[in-house]
Amino acid sequence: MLDLIENSSILIVNDIVSTLEELLPKYPLHSTRVIKNEEKDEFLIAQATLAIKEAYIATNSKKYLFLCGTTFRKEAQNSLLKVLEEPPRNIVFIIITNSKTAILPTIYSRLPYKYLKKSIIKNEIPLNISKMDLKDIYNFLKDNQKISKNEAKDIVEAILLKVNSQKIKLSQKELDFFSKSIKLLELNSRPINVLTTLLLSIANQKNKH
CATH class of the missing domain: 1.20.80 (Acyl-CoA Binding Protein)
Incomplete structure (x- = not known):
């Protein structure tokens, strides 16, 4: 079970959608934003620009920005470096992705990360080999x-x-x-x-x- 994450972090997970479903109910709706590419699973410069814009909208209470993607385009990550290193007051960035290799070392040097991927339990695959079609x-x-x-x-x-x-x-x-x-x-x-x-x-x- 995922605990509330109060500080900027990177989460390496099995499934981004189910992670969001588990986490989002724990956060105040009015101060939470999910930024992801709705057309494909890649986080592009457009999403990075939106994240930066959201980060600089002033807020008196904590605002949580979830940046989600199976892959993150290099130029998108580079454009985020400054705001991740010196985030505006009350802004928490939570990056959610499937693979540690999706994130540049320069981002890892700025944010702590949690490796939450679970290994598949052997012999527990949902396939009936004898009857599969x-x-x-x-x-x-x-x-x-x-x-x-x-x-x-x-x-x-x-x-x-x-x-x-x-x-x-x-x-x-x-x-x-x-x-x-x-x-x-x-x-x-x-x-x-x-x-x-x-x-x-x-x-x-x-x-x-």
């Missing part, structure tokens, strides 16, 4: 499209554990899909691509049996 695969991939390399490796292992727990028989060639997936992730292949290939391969082989 293309729709199940699509929905699972959609929910996990922003995951990191390490999280993808956890998912590969969780799928293998679930295959074993559901007593699904795979040939040696099919089992090789798993070790191959881990190797591809180690080589920095895109996690979503690796998981797509793995799940489609399992579904394809399962349908042959």
Whole structure:
């Protein structure tokens, strides 16, 4: 459970939307602003300009500015540096993103950060491997499209554990899909691509049996 954050901070989270849903009810509505790109998940110079404008609107009580994005454009971050270093009175900036690498070191040097991402519990993936169809695969991939390399490796292992727990028989060639997936992730292949290939391969082989 997330506590009220009173000072400017960076939050690294699994899901930005659910984090906002948990946090926002704890803040006064009239003095809270959420600034994000409504068209895509990237925080651009337009959002940075809006954040700076909001920060310089005088306030007698604390005002909380939530800056949200899966990625933050470099020029947007650079334009925020001065206001983050010397924020106007009563202004609290809370940056919410999915990855530590999305934020420049110069921003990290100005704000403390909280790493709130939770590892996926192995064998707890919401997929019934023995009965999954293309729709199940699509929905699972959609929910996990922003995951990191390490999280993808956890998912590969969780799928293998679930295959074993559901007593699904795979040939040696099919089992090789798993070790191959881990190797591809180690080589920095895109996690979503690796998981797509793995799940489609399992579904394809399962349908042959």
